Amino acid sequence: MKQIITIVLLVLVGLSVQAQVKKNKNAKYVTEVNGNCEQCQKRIQKAAFSVHGVKSAVWKIETHQLNVILNEEKCSLLDVKKAIAIVGHDTDEVRARDAVYEKLHHCCMYERN
Numbered sequence: 001m002k003q004i005i006t007i008v009l010l011v012l013v014g015l016s017v018q019a020q021v022k023k024n025k026n027a028k029y030v031t032e033v034n035g036n037c038e039q040c041q042k043r044i045q046k047a048a049f050s051v052h053g054v055k056s057a058v059w060k061i062e063t064h065q066l067n068v069i070l071n072e073e074k075c076s077l078l079d080v081k082k083a084i085a086i087v088g089h090d091t092d093e094v095r096a097r098d099a100v101y102e103k104l105h106h107c108c109m110y111e112r113n
Contacts, residue, residue, distance in 0.1 A: 023072035026055065031077065033059055033066045034090045034110045043108075047087045051075050066091075 033044055041059050044066065048057035053074025059066045068080055081091040088100040090112060101112070 025071045025073060027070055027072045027077075029068045029070070029077045031066050031068070031081065032064055032092045033084055034064060034112070035059065035061070035108065036110050037061065037107050039105060040089065040108050040110075043087050044084055044089055047083045047089075048080050051079050051083050054080060 035041065035044055038061065041061055044059045045057045048054050048059075048066065048068060051070075053071040054068060055071065056069040057066060057080070066080075066084075068077065070077070070080065078093065081094040084091055085094040085096040086100070088096045088104045088108075090096050090101075090110075095112075101109070
């Protein structure tokens with residue numbers, strides 16, 4: 001009987017250890033963010049850095065790619081995309097509200113899908 005209890009406990013401990021997903025403290029992501037100019041670049045990067053856990057955020061005007069390094073224990077890439085959409089820029093997953101987009105400077109208005 002003691003052997004059965006011991007085996008059951010070992011199996012339960014083994015399953016609980018496997019179920020824990022280790023979060024990356026320096027997760028690197030590349031995502032698309034719509035924008036046009038240096039003004040957009042400053043706004044996008046500032047919005048990304050406003051998310052607690054973002055360590056690095058660089059948006060390139062030419063490619064519309066945002067390179068992000070973040071602590072997955074504190075935030076997710078979706079959190080960053082939501083923050084960017086709040087300031088008027090569409091991402092591949094989150095679209096900015098029309099009212100916010102329309103308040104952008106005319107040079108910052110990109111073609112929306």
